[in-house]
Amino acid sequence: MSDGRSGSGTSADPASVRPGGTAVLRRLVTANALSSVGDGARFAALPLLAASVTGGDAFLVAVVAAAGRAAWLSASVIGTLVDRMPKHRAMIGADLARCALLAVLFLLVVGGAAPVAVLVLIALLSGVAEVFFDSAAQAIVPALAEDRELERTNARVIAAQITGTGFVGPPLGAALWAWWQPLPFLLDALTFAASALLLTGLAKRASGARQGGGGGRRQRVRGVLRDTWTGLALLGRHRVFRRLMVVVAVLGVAQQAVYAVLVVYVVSRLGLPSSAYSLMLVAAAVGSLAGARTAAATAKRLGTRGSLVLSVAVSAVSYLAVAALPWWPLVAVMLAVNSAAVVLWNVCTVSLRQRLAPPDMLGRVTSGYRLAAWGAMPVGAALGGTLAERTGLDAPWAMAGVLLLACLPLLWGLTTTRERVGDE
Secondary structure: OOOOOOOOOOOOHHHHHHOOOOHHHHHHHHHHHHHHHHHHHHHHHHHHHHHHHHOHHHHHHHOOOOOOOHHHHHHHHHHHHHHOHHHHHHHHHHHHHHHHHHHHHHHHOOOOOOOHOOOOHHHHHHHHHHHHHHHHHHHHHHHHHHHHHHHHHHHHHHHHHHHHHHHHHHHHHHHHHHHHHOOHHHHHHHHHHHHHHHHHHHHHHHHHOOOOOOOOOOOOOOHHHHHHHHHHHHHHHHHHHHHHHHHHHHHHHHHHHHHHHHHHHHHOOOOOOOOOHHHHHHHHHHHHHHHHHHHHHHHHHHHHHHEEEEEEEHHHHHHHHHHHHHHHHHHHHHHHHHHHHHHHHHHHHEEEHHOOHHHHHHHHHOOOOOOHHHHHHHHHHHHHHHHHHHHOOOOHHHHHHHHHHHHHHHHHHHOHHHHHHHOO
């Protein structure tokens, strides 16, 4: 039984197999970084705009925020469409669509006419484009990077995203909003345009690789639904994917159970000012970036299966430690440790899906898997809020740790070799 360090036992040097690969991958990483900075700026500014337009109506502000994530409900269908088209075209099209949407929003804000219904629509359509981009971005990596370099490449992409959305984008968006309210949305439009321009450099490389079954096939509704069901069926019957989906759903429940009440926990349980909540989020972001920097080396040393076990075990211990000792320095450290472990999980599972999924189904596999993760998050938020209200603010942390410990047996016997793709 392989330890999952590589999908194939004899992988040549990446540079000798894919000439120019470093430059192409640099374009991919930079494009992700640029669009992530714009996303981070929008994430900070859009709620401010919604609050300004609605007069601070909390419900309507929440509706605008939820609209951006509602697109993940159609992730499986979008994954099917991604499998039917060249991946680089899906990414460029998604960037250009978001550029146009944000340019329209910029003009509306300049003109002082941005009704809440339009904000909801723009948030929803931007979310759809985001799902297209993210699904295609993960599906294109195996065409650009050598098998043995998947973890390193995925870690670089994730690090770029974390830096943009966690460190650079939000404070930049808030600062631009304070200076001139339309500016964050102009910045976002420009970053998507720059990302699309960079991605045009992937076209020659990507078009020569297996891109799925797009070609001349007509995009009939019945065919799309049939192919979507085929992708979901693969996830359900494939033993490795099935186990990973169960664990990632539990990870989503655990994480949201804690983060949904974190601001209340910081103020009421730790006795800190509300401003300390943002510092806790910064600690988590630092941990995420550290995890992205070390994930490839950890996967190389421990193998995929060992890294997944470590990730879940560390996450569980971090939650249980906070439940046992609610001391703010420990909480900050455990949030950082937990975030690093989650990024290790993401890097390893993304790479594993890229190795095990049929190339013409990778978009569907990616979207279906992520639907399981995102779909579980509202459940976790509801559970965390209910437990905190009825049992106490330590209860969500304890529940999260126990749930993750219960998932470890699913990972101990995990087989991560390409030869076992058809296992039931």
